[in-house]
Amino acid sequence: MSDLGVTSGEEEEYFSDPETVMNDQQPTEKTHKDEEEQEEEEEDEEDDPEKPWQRKKSNVKSRICFLRKSGQLSDLTVTFPGDTRTIKVHRLVLAMSSPVLKTLLEDPLENNVFVRPEDPPEAFEWLLDHIYQDKSKLPEVSVAVQVYQLASRYKMDSLCRMCSEFLLEKVNVKNFPFVYNTAVFLQDTKLLEKCSLVLAPSSDQIMSSQDIGVMNADALTKLLQHPSLSVSSETLAYKALIKWGRSKLADQSPESLRQAVKEFLPLVRFRAMTTDEFVEHVLPSEVLNNDECVKLLKTIKGVTNVSPDVAPCEISEKRPCLEKVAELLNIQEDITSTFTNEAEVSIVKNFKTSKPIYVSKVLCTTLSSLAQGTAEVKDDEDKVLGRGSWQWMSCSFPQPVRLEPDKPYRVDVAMKELRWVNAYGTVNVQQEEGNFTGEALFGKVMLYFLEDSPPKEPPLPEESTEKEPPLEDNPPKEPPLLEDTPPEGD
Incomplete structure (x- = not known):
């Protein structure tokens, strides 16, 4: 996917907090506000039924949005075999958005009906909203993987990048088969690397997934050969x-x-x-x-x-297991624990590593609760880098969180009805994978992590690397665009 640019971007974009991204994923807050203001403006404009719509719409974008919603002046109907819906569209708008669509629409169509047998209706409708209204907020992973494949099929490069960035932040254990299948099919290097990080500490859960069947043969081959499969x-x-x-x-x-x-x-x-x-x-x-x-x-x-x-x-x-373990502290003194109805506790603080690592799990035997809590990895500016759910005595992160060398970090846990020891010991651990310093709660504190360089993906079989001609109305049939809805996960 290097020709589409989906592999570009800063390294830190990989490791934003997945739960925060779920709520604050692009577009920006300003973009959301602009979209809401536009919708309110359109509603206000439509209050006068006697006024022609061309005069009620204040700009070109609002007029095109009206054409999308009303179907007026349409010269083409999109249909999907096996689905009852029909969509009124405008040949010019589609043609100016995609070179593939332009080629497909240059020849006359019988009864001006544009049949899309390979395209999932919901994803295609979202694609139309993007084309007509510049819609950029992808609602969920199930739609994003479908739209990503459509965008690649229709050579819509900027949309490919947007979908790739969205999936980079969303991929986790629960939706891994769906995202990995798409990453392999579209050869998205950055997304494949991110999948490697998710796979390494969570291979058992991923291979036990009920959704493993959504993958195509190439994706399954690469998964079984994957050096991160442990x-x-x-x-x-x-x-x-x-x-x-x-x-x-x-x-x-x-x-x-x-x-x-x-x-x-x-x-x-x-x-x-x-x-x-x-x-x-x-x-x-x-x-x-x-x-x-x-x-x-x-x-x-x-x-x-x-x-x-x-x-x-x-x-x-x-x-081989790629997940490393470091015992940060193991103090066995008889210390009285405290019960609290609600608190935020730092498991480790002022924590530094001598080498870049990806934190996948933290365990602390002196902090426990039957209620589920939230664990956050934060930097010295209080920025949340990753978030996971604390259960009983540990937390696994849906996406391993990258820590840079010689920078201070902390892991905060917010819980209700917890029992913990309000005392800290000094961390000074030296091992082959790096040196770790800082402070940690009294008791036994374990850090599970991956080293900086994830294993490289095995190459695709030679016969699978050739793409079909991009402008033919004969898209590759494997994998089929996903119709199932994967679980989102946090």
């Missing part, structure tokens, strides 16, 4: 593959399932499983025949070193 057991990777295969089939027979997943079986590290794991999770799927299962069980036990042709992977090591 599942606790290889059975999670295998079960994700089986879930993906079943989502693609109407016929759920073992033979059909085998054919659906056969090309991915070489990417599964069967030798990294225990015999119990193999018997419990692989045998019941009936994807492998008896001879293949016997061969794999013998290789797992070390009896032979011959794998079946359908599953030739010879790697017997577990996938």
